[in-house]
Amino acid sequence: xxxxxxxxxxxxxxxxxxxxxxxxxxxxxxxxxxxxxxxxxxxxxxxxxxxxxxxxxxxxxxxxxxxxxxxxxxxxxxxxxxxxxxxxxxxxxxxxxxxxxxxxxxxxxxxxxxxxxxxxxxxxxxxxxxxxxxxxxxxxxxxxxxxxxxxxxxxxxxxxxxxxxxxxxxxxxxxxxxxxxxxxxxxxxxxxxxxxxxxxxxxxxxxxxxxxxxxxxxxxxxxxxxxxxxxxxxxxxxxxxxxxxxxxxxxxxxxxxxxxxxxxxxxxxxxxxxxxxxxxxxxxxxxxxxxxxxxxxxx
Ligand SMILES: [Zn+2]
Numbered sequence: 001x002x003x004x005x006x007x008x009x010x011x012x013x014x015x016x017x018x019x020x021x022x023x024x025x026x027x028x029x030x031x032x033x034x035x036x037x038x039x040x041x042x043x044x045x046x047x048x049x050x051x052x053x054x055x056x057x058x059x060x061x062x063x064x065x066x067x068x069x070x071x072x073x074x075x076x077x078x079x080x081x082x083x084x085x086x087x088x089x090x091x092x093x094x095x096x097x098x099x100x101x102x103x104x105x106x107x108x109x110x111x112x113x114x115x116x117x118x119x120x121x122x123x124x125x126x127x128x129x130x131x132x133x134x135x136x137x138x139x140x141x142x143x144x145x146x147x148x149x150x151x152x153x154x155x156x157x158x159x160x161x162x163x164x165x166x167x168x169x170x171x172x173x174x175x176x177x178x179x180x181x182x183x184x185x186x187x188x189x190x191x192x193x194x195x196x197x198x199x200x201x202x203x204x205x206x207x208x209x210x211x212x213x214x215x216x217x218x219x220x221x222x223x224x225x226x227x228x229x230x231x232x233x234x235x236x237x238x239x240x241x242x243x244x245x246x247x248x249x250x251x252x253x254x255x256x257x258x259x260x261x262x263x264x265x266x267x268x269x270x271x272x273x274x275x276x277x278x279x280x281x282x283x284x285x286x287x288x289x290x291x292x293x294x295x296x297x298x299x
Contacts, residue, residue: 001175002058002059003185003189005060006042006063008037009035009233011200012039013218014201016214017214019257020210020221021209021214022204022210028202041144041145044084045144046060049075052166052173055079055174055177055212056078059185059188060074063192063193064127067123077173078177078181079172079173080174082137082138085138086140086142088106090143090145091145091148094149094150094151096150097151097159102117140214144162144165146162170176182295206256213230213251214247219232219235220233220235228240228241240272241278244270245266246286248269249261252269260297260298261283261299287299
């Protein structure tokens with residue numbers, strides 16, 4: 001049973017939109033690439049859980065704050081009276097493991113991963129103690145790319161390669177969930193840290209941003225086919241005028257959450273494809289109107 005769904009990733013959507021609208025730095029493009037790999041890894045694990053889990057309580061993307069230290073967990077499953085934590089790694093190369101450390105095959109330590117493997121279990125343990133949660137937990141570094149191998153580890157190292165993932169889920173989810181497990185599940189949800197940890201938005205002036213409405217496929221902007229029809233050249237999806245306006249407003253909220261919504265802003269964002277009259281009617285119908293002197297804006 002899934003207790004906490006993996007939510008659509010706002011940060012990724014933001015970065016993908018920027019990559020369509022503006023020239024990004026090499027670092028930003030790298031970051032987008034890493035996030036996409038991460039999301040693909042999550043999806044492949046979720047599919048395994050869907051297929052193989054019999055009894056268990058599943059939590060995705062948990063966020064905690066312990067002693068002012070923030071950490072997240074990719075997947076946590078309560079099975080047979082124990083907590084299983086799965087930290088995903090979607091590597092695009094073989095790696096090896098020696099004396100508690102991961103290395104690339106050329107001998108360079110994988111520092112971020114090595115650090116996380118100590119930090120996350122340490123903080124999670126404090127969280128359990130502070131909240132009087134009395135369940136044993138297992139922490140696994142979980143490799144989710146079937147194409148690459150991990151060399152040199154032993155069973156007790158708690159490292160899972162792709163083909164191990166379904167086994168551990170199948171073997172440990174045979175027993176039904178106890179009342180205490182459900183109680184702990186609730187507690188874990190209550191402990192969620194919901195503040196936005198990182199401000200992932202970059203400072204970009206609207207003048208430097210390409211206008212237009214980006215399709216949900218995140219590959220291209222809609223093009224105008226007729227007064228009532230807009231089409232994405234990449235995935236060929238077609239939307240009507242209202243859907244197009246709605247998506248424009250979502251885009252504005254995503255990129256400039258503090259910006260006041262006005263007819264002229266929406267007109268600019270939609271590349272003057274739609275008349276001010278039509279935009280005003282849409283905003284009057286679907287949004288709340290505010291007047292501040294001569295200024296009219298919407299929320
Ligand atoms: Zn599309």
